[in-house]
Amino acid sequence: MSLQLIFVVETNKTCKSDWIYIKDTIDYFFEYDRTAIKLTPVYMDGKGKYKNKEKEISKNIAAYKAGGKGRQTKVIYCFDCDDYNTKQEDAFFLEKVRQYCAEQKYDFVWFCKDIERVYTGKKVNAVDKKKKSEEFKKKKQISEVKVDKLSAAEYQENTSNILRILEQYLDMKRWDEVISSLIFWTEHLIDAGDSEYRRVFL
Numbered sequence: 001m002s003l004q005l006i007f008v009v010e011t012n013k014t015c016k017s018d019w020i021y022i023k024d025t026i027d028y029f030f031e032y033d034r035t036a037i038k039l040t041p042v043y044m045d046g047k048g049k050y051k052n053k054e055k056e057i058s059k060n061i062a063a064y065k066a067g068g069k070g071r072q073t074k075v076i077y078c079f080d081c082d083d084y085n086t087k088q089e090d091a092f093f094l095e096k097v098r099q100y101c102a103e104q105k106y107d108f109v110w111f112c113k114d115i116e117r118v119y120t121g122k123k124v125n126a127v128d129k130k131k132k133s134e135e136f137k138k139k140k141q142i143s144e145v146k147v148d149k150l151s152a153a154e155y156q157e158n159t160s161n162i163l164r165i166l167e168q169y170l171d172m173k174r175w176d177e178v179i180s181s182l183i184f185w186t187e188h189l190i191d192a193g194d195s196e197y198r199r200v201f202l
């Protein structure tokens with residue numbers, strides 16, 4: 001089955017910071033056939049404009065569907081929680097967009113308190129977000145982000161539910177199998193000695 005995942009993110013096309021973190025997450029934690037899975041970012045240019053993207057979403061869905069029989073699309077909205085626990089207006093907005101996603105049958109991804117704090121552990125000023133995300137990608141810092149931080153079930157600072165949503169559509173890499181295999185071969189080669197190491201690796 002061919003599937004398009006549309007990610008509607010808060011940032012704009014110039015910055016693209018949110019999409020950089022999300023794409024790194026997909027590529028690092030999941031295995032997927034790039035000929036069967038299409039990833040499409042849609043930029044809100046401000047979270048208050050979340051309803052203004054319906055036309056662009058519909059256009060992307062129609063274009064993908066026209067490319068072949070059986071093509072499906074899932075829409076994933078991504079929001080920062082901001083100060084949901086101290087500001088009533090932030091809590092109200094978060095609930096409003098959650099309900100909107102439920103009504104539209106969209107998936108709802110949240111980052112608490114924002115996407116930068118989830119991935120870098122720090123609050124980042126607006127003017128630095130583009131630079132910080134590009135640095136994150138260049139230095140491959142996604143490898144330092146723990147799975148449990150991205151698999152939260154409830155709002156909690158420096159966490160997100162993104163992996164819970166993505167694993168509905170993509171296959172997670174089996175890190176446990178990779179690690180077990182490495183441990184097995186390490187123990188085997190230690191027992192076998194230098195000659196076996198040379199036979200396997202040299």
